[in-house]
Amino acid sequence: MGKGNSFLSEEQKMFLMDYVKTKKLEAFNKVQTETSTGYTGFESASSEDLQLLIDEWVLIDYIDNGFVNDKTPCECGRPLRYQYIVKNNKTDEVKRLGINHFEEHISLKKHVVKQIKKEFDLIEKEVTEISERTNRGWSIDEEINFIPDGYKFNNGHIKKQLEIGLALSTKQVNHLRKEVNQKIALENKATKAFPREAPKVDLFNYEESNNTSSASSLTDVQREKIRDLYSRGVKSPRVISELLIENQIAAGDRYSTGKPKIFPLVCVFLKNIEGVRI
Template sequence: MNLVLTVDERESLLSLLTDQQRTFILEHVKRGKKTTFANEMAKDKGLVLPSEASIEDIEMLLDEWVLEDYIDNGFINSETPCECGRPLRHQYIVKHKSTNEIRRFGITHFEEHTGIPAEIVSAIKKGFSAIDYEMDDLLSKIKRNWSLNDTKLFIPDGFTFPKEIRNHLDNQVPLLDRHIQHLRKLVSQFRDERESIKQDVPEVKKEFNWDFDSPMEDDQVSFEFDLFEEKEAQSPTTESLPINNLSGPIKDKILQYLRTVSSTRVICELLIKNHIVANQRYITGKPKIYPYVCFFLEGLVSQGELYLEDINGHEDRFYKLFK
């Protein structure tokens, strides 16, 4: 059951936070609602996105409405009205990417002012409520002095926290229950991979003619398991997606997207959306082009042209070009 604070309780707890904690939580709410909006719009287009894709990356895939801003005045304010003229405390500002049309409204008028289908509007509202519940959860955990030790998780040496979780800890803000669940999964995967390196990696490397006599770094092992963890679901179609032979135009497009997108999964969705590669997927929804884009990007890492910024378990890898 979700914890729901009253307005007064929420405001009282916010007033007790450090400036760093307050800024982080309020930004979490704003970005969370923008991400929820973008994710639901992306799902309506049949896109399958990883959990930690940034709002900027997701919006690269959208051609219609995006949530431009979310304003919480703290009180009903006549200076932030709905399109119908009613003053609002919470104002949602959406922008149509193709026409640059801007609309402003309260949470009850999404469908009326945007033409977004009712079922998508319903999912967006439900997602917004979930973000509000998350803020209440964070505030309540801060009140009771939550710490990472409360998870009773032993973090192995060499384990890397995903960026979102690391940001919470760096800003002295508790983890949400979904973070803890995800962290348990990642730690378990990390341990399983460590235990199965000697048995499994040589077989995978032999299948793809890799030199498995040379020493392997931990991140390389993790990288290879990330790419092939869905082999049991459906093997890559190697005739149409050769490992080391992505065409020049495909590589050029990947580099073009990399200027503004860090998520490998989103880059793959852009390749599919723009009909550069076929829409081939595993039964989990992950694009089959994903491991081959990763191999290409890892090659650029070894050449010093870009760097691996973050890893989200088996779901995604995030790369950045050097400035």
């Protein structure tokens, strides 16, 4: 977080610091997951879920001192303001690094480090935008004309942000607008009454919506594994699909988008278990 945020309350400052930490953990582990698996599309997965798919280094913590502090050094001894704490999934070795030493100390490839830095920069810019909008007296009414009374937010960060008087970033507004419009459209559709109409597979955004017949249902073993993963806190249907494949419980067939063909079945099963966000 940058300087000049004296207009923010302590609660708002703490929220934004936690937001940066959460988003950086997710970004680092998303890039590492995509590098490890060779596939993309893990945007909705949590950092903890992503760690299950990474072969080597995962980001487990992040510290922002607010100033360069010799109590939080890099592995090379250089004092840091921002310290990234990584763990090797194979050896459990833990290292504390500055962002410029990912390549040197944990042998990340240059293009991976470049992508991680790009993701981190976007997060910092988003938080700066939130602060600047808050200072200008931004209001959600300026961006979204109608939010139903008692609206249940899918995104807990956005709900909390609004409750404590923080503005939303452009990215968050776009996400919320899409979410609200989808819910209103679904409610309107429900009132026109086709309760038994089967959901169309294109809700999962597949090009190959007419090719899902290759797997008509989940096996008992697959269902049991999904229940086990869900009970242990793995919520992302994409991560669960990848783990089923990795453990040879499901076939590795994929669509041209890279998503496993078992993915829509996992989504439906998770939704039936307990309102999992897809």
